[in-house]
Structures are given as structure tokens and as C-alpha cells.
Amino acid sequence: MFTGGGARGTVISTASTVGVLAIFVLIFVLAPGARTVAHAFFYGRDMWQSFIGDPRKGYYSVGAAIWLNIRMFLAAEVLILPFALVIALIRQSTHPALFPIRVIATVYVDFFRGVPLLLVVVALGLGVPGLYLPVISHQPDAVYGVAALVITYSAYVSEVYRAGLNSVHRSQVAAARSLGLTQRTALRYVILRQAVRNIIPPLLNDFIALQKDTSLVGVLGVIEANQAASIYASTVFNYSSFTVAAILFLILTIPLARFTDRLIERDRRRRLAGVAA
Amino acid sequence: MNGGAIRIEELRKSFGPTVVLQGINLAVDSHEVVCLIGASGSGKSTLLRCVNLLEPIDSGKITLLGQEITAQNIDQNLVRRQIGIVFQSFNLFPHMTVLRNVTLAPTKVLKLPRAEAEAQALALLDRFGLADKRDDYPDRLSGGQQQRVAIVRALAMQPQMMLLDEVTSALDPELVAEVLDVIGELASAGMTMVIATHEMGFARDIAHRVCFLSEGRIIEDAPPAELFTDPKDERTRRFLRRIVEAKRL
Numbered sequence: 007m008f009t010g011g012g013a014r015g016t017v018i019s020t021a022s023t024v025g026v027l028a029i030f031v032l033i034f035v036l037a038p039g040a041r042t043v044a045h046a047f048f049y050g051r052d053m054w055q056s057f058i059g060d061p062r063k064g065y066y067s068v069g070a071a072i073w074l075n076i077r078m079f080l081a082a083e084v085l086i087l088p089f090a091l092v093i094a095l096i097r098q099s100t101h102p103a104l105f106p107i108r109v110i111a112t113v114y115v116d117f118f119r120g121v122p123l124l125l126v127v128v129a130l131g132l133g134v135p136g137l138y139l140p141v142i143s144h145q146p147d148a149v150y151g152v153a154a155l156v157i158t159y160s161a162y163v164s165e166v167y168r169a170g171l172n173s174v175h176r177s178q179v180a181a182a183r184s185l186g187l188t189q190r191t192a193l194r195y196v197i198l199r200q201a202v203r204n205i206i207p208p209l210l211n212d213f214i215a216l217q218k219d220t221s222l223v224g225v226l227g228v229i230e231a232n233q234a235a236s237i238y239a240s241t242v243f244n245y246s247s248f249t250v251a252a253i254l255f256l257i258l259t260i261p262l263a264r265f266t267d268r269l270i271e272r273d274r275r276r277r278l279a280g281v282a283a
Numbered sequence: 284m285n286g287g288a289i290r291i292e293e294l295r296k297s298f299g300p301t302v303v304l305q306g307i308n309l310a311v312d313s314h315e316v317v318c319l320i321g322a323s324g325s326g327k328s329t330l331l332r333c334v335n336l337l338e339p340i341d342s343g344k345i346t347l348l349g350q351e352i353t354a355q356n357i358d359q360n361l362v363r364r365q366i367g368i369v370f371q372s373f374n375l376f377p378h379m380t381v382l383r384n385v386t387l388a389p390t391k392v393l394k395l396p397r398a399e400a401e402a403q404a405l406a407l408l409d410r411f412g413l414a415d416k417r418d419d420y421p422d423r424l425s426g427g428q429q430q431r432v433a434i435v436r437a438l439a440m441q442p443q444m445m446l447l448d449e450v451t452s453a454l455d456p457e458l459v460a461e462v463l464d465v466i467g468e469l470a471s472a473g474m475t476m477v478i479a480t481h482e483m484g485f486a487r488d489i490a491h492r493v494c495f496l497s498e499g500r501i502i503e504d505a506p507p508a509e510l511f512t513d514p515k516d517e518r519t520r521r522f523l524r525r526i527v528e529a530k531r532l
Contacts, residue, residue: 180337181374185388185440186364195387199378 056247151223170201321496367437427458
């Protein structure tokens with residue numbers, strides 16, 4: 007995928023990859039503290055035990071906890087996509103009557119892109135229950151975590167949408183409107199379709215970051231993968247549980263990254279189909 | 284010349300401090316072909332965009348088929364349905380096939396069933412020699428093919444008239460003829476058309492009337508035989524002389 011030059015190219019790239027890897031491994035192995043670090047982070051027995059967990063010994067399964075990360079990620083993503091679009095459309099609107107909400111949307115985006123996500127998680131997770139509101143203050147901690155993710159990431163994603171909307175040339179609007187399409191229909195079938203196509207890579211990039219950031223919800227005491235690993239580490243005094251969490255996050259994010267590449271490639275090929283033939 | 288199709292009265296339009304149209308008066312009959320000529324920046328494109336309500340006007344009045352379309356409470360979408368406009372830069376929808384480009388507006392605006400819209404679109408594509416391109420995406424087509432698809436897309440809405448905005452200006456010279464042929468066919472089929480163009484030979488052949496624009500005004504408005512051979516105004520004469528010197532007429 008990243009190589010050019012046919013069979014010869016493959017041989018060269020493989021050899022250089024092996025060489026570079028060997029250098030890294032060598033540096034690690036030759037370091038004075040290599041044995042200690044290897045034991046603390048890559049100890050097979052601890053990795054397995056933290057993966058399966060043992061409540062009787064006071065620690066949770068990292069492997070089971072990752073499911074909570076996945077669920078939080080999916081819930082957040084489903085909410086972020088439409089919410090961020092609404093924010094972007096408000097910011098793109100030009101009608102004078104919408105000026106106040108345009109200002110609110112701008113302040114919102116500036117604020118939540120500037121405040122660290124961790125602070126938003128803490129503020130919602132500890133603040134909202136303290137309000138003693140009916141229903142709203144009596145949700146599981148994971149819900150406040152997801153809310154914090156949605157609020158913060160929508161600010162970022164709305165900017166991605168905005169870039170996408172701006173990437174569609176104004177003449178496309180003119181062409182659509184000149185055919186009698188209403189503003190709404192033109193937006194839906196002509197502008198948004200092209201905008202979304204243009205922003206799939208940065209959008210999925212944000213979602214890869216979102217998958218990892220679900221671990222921040224752990225500060226509320228929610229047993230997600232990172233929190234489960236942390237509990238294991240402080241119970242057994244071995245950090246291999248964090249390595250397990252890292253591997254699990256990688257297993258989640260790498261397919262998404264490859265999927266992104268495939269989508270882009272498929273789109274490119276479909277549009278150029280037959281040109282080379 | 285009673286302006287049964289389009290009647291424009293004292294139309295004025297500025298972009299900020301730049302005055303683009305300063306009092307345009309023009310009447311177009313049904314089945315009439317009017318060509319607008321003049322240097323770039325003389326206001327031809329803006330005039331067409333105003334008629335299609337793509338640009339809000341500053342003052343004046345535009346009447347379309349007896350209805351004042353510049354009135355306050357007019358449904359712009361309803362007006363635009365009756366006018367097909369084709370742009371210099373084609374502006375096809377790049378994410379849709381040729382067929383979908385043509386059927387989008389009929390299905391979404393006229394609410395035609397998809398099958399009916401497609402049958403109608405295919406008939407039009409076939410008429411202009413584009414039937415085999417139905418499933419291609421625009422960026423696979425030549426400029427001439429794209430512009431013909433753009434014309435078909437506008438025709439699919441069954442407009443009462445067509446506005447053509449320098450539709451051959453962005454084309455390679457060898458592709459101009461196929462687009463002009465299409466327009467010629469529309470003219471002989473009786474389509475009302477207002478055509479902004481730099482193709483003087485074409486204007487001379489196809490137009491019933493030619494209007495010469497300069498600095499946002501119609502300086503001269505006459506049948507092509509008269510305007511091209513015996514222009515009355517000095518500015519028209521100067522413009523045509525430059526065109527002849529450039530061997531474009």
C-alpha cells in the first residue's frame with residue numbers, strides 16, 4: 007500500500023523495515039533498565055490476569071471493560087454527527103434573524119475547543135448529579151461521560167463540517183437553485199453529499215481520537231478499559247495491564263483507520279473508473 | 284417585439300461600489316433568440332443571473348410571461364422552474380452520474396416518479412447523442428459533453444425559455460461546434476433563448492436580434508444583419524473592429 011516499484015520495491019521496503027525495527031529493539035534490550043521495564047510492562051502472566059480479571063482479588067477484567075469504551079464511543083458518535091452538523095449549519099447561515107444563535111454557536115465552538123475534555127468530564131460527572139434535578143441528576147456516570155464527549159467533540163466536528171461545506175464551490179449552489187431546487191433540497195442532495203465526501207478522512211480521524219478519549223470517562227470511577235487497567239496496576243503493582251488496554255485500543259482504532267483508507271480509495275477508483283482502460 | 288416572454292425595465296444592479304447594470308431595458312418574445320454581445324465585464328452574465336433571480340436586483344422590474352418576478356412575495360423556485368440556465372463552467376454535480384444529474388430536479392422539484400423522469404431524461408440524452416454516457420460521472424466526460432449534459436439537465440425541467448451564459452467560453456476550440464449545434468437545434472425547435480456569447484459568427488447565424496452591451500447598458504439592439512454590417516453607435520463599431528482584427532468574425 008505504501009510501497010512503489012514492484013517486487014524489487016517490496017524487497018527493499020521489507021529489508022529497511024526489519025532493519026529499523028531491529029535498531030529499536032536493540033536500543034530497548036541494551037538499556038540498563040531493560041529487564042525491570044520489561045517485567046513491569048510486558049509480563050505475560052499479569053497481562054493475561056488483567057485481561058480476564060478477578061473480582062475476588064479486587065480488580066476488573068480489562069477485556070470486558072473495553073466493551074464500555076466501545077458502547078460509549080458508539081453512543082457519542084451517533085449523537086455527535088447530527089449535533090455537529092446543526093452547529094455547522096447555524097454558523098454557516100446568513101439570515102439576519104439567526105444572528106443571536108450564530109453568536110451562541112460560535113461561542114460554544116470556541117469554548118469547548120479550548121477547555122480540556124477531562125475538565126468537561128469532571129464538571130458534568132460531578133456537577134450535574136449535585137444539582138439534584140429529577141431524572142437528569144440520576145443517570146449512571148457513563149452517561150455524563152458520553153455527554154461530555156458529545157459536547158466537546160461536536161465543537162471539533164462542526165468545524166470539520168464547516169470546512170466541508172466551504173469546500174463545495176458556490177457555483178454548485180447556483181446550479182442547484184437555478185433548477186428550481188429549494189435551499190433545503192439543494193443542501194441535502196447537492197451540497198451536503200459533496201461536503202461529506204470531502205470530509206470523511208478528517209471526520210474519521212476525529213472518531214479515532216474519540217475512541218481513545220472514552221478512557222477519560224474513567225476519572226468518574228466508571229470501569230472502562232483504562233480505569234480497569236489502573237485498578238489492576240495499583241492492586242498488583244505491575245503495569246502490564248496498561249499494555250493490555252493499549253493493545254485493545256489499537257485493535258479498535260487500526261481497523262477504522264484502514265477502513266478510512268479503503269473508503270477514500272474506493273471513491274477515487276469509482277470516479278476514475280475506465281479512464282486508465 | 285412585445286416582450287411576451289421576458290420584459291426587463293430599467294434594471295439596475297451594483298456589487299458594492301461597482302455598478303454593473305445601469306438601466307437595462309429589454310423585451311424578448313416567445314420563440315425569439317436574442318444574443319447578448321459585449322466585452323467581458325459589460326454585464327451580460329449579471330443580466331442573465333438577474334433574470335433567473337440568482338442575483339437580487341437593486342431596482343427595476345422583470346416580467347416573465349406576464350408575471351412580475353421581481354415583486355416582493357414571488358416564489359423564486361417556481362420562477363426558476365420556468366427558466367433553464369446554463370453556465371460557462373457547466374456546474375454539473377460531480378458526485379452524480381449523468382442520468383442522476385438530469386433526473387434530480389424533475390424527481391425532487393416536479394415530483395415525477397423516478398422511472399418516468401429517467402425515461403424522459405434518456406429520451407433527451409438520446410436526442411443530443413449522450414445516451415451512452417448515462418452512467419458516467421461528469422469528470423469522465425469531455426468539456427463539450429459536459430456542457431451538453433448541462434443543457435439537457437436544464438431542458439429536463441421543461442423550461443419556457445433558456446438563458447445561456449457564455450456556454451462555449453470554457454471549451455477547447457474543437458469542442459465548441461458540438462455545443463453550438465445543440466443550441467441551433469433548440470432554436471429551430473422554437474425555444475425562447477437569451478444567449479450571452481463571444482461567438483460572433485454563431486450569433487449572426489442564430490439570433491433574431493443581437494444586443495451590444497457596454498458598461499451596463501444596451502447600446503444597440505438590432506437584427507444581426509444590421510448590427511454586424513451597419514452598426515449605428517461608435518462603441519459598437521469599435522468593439523466589432525477589435526473582434527474582426529482578432530479574426531473572430
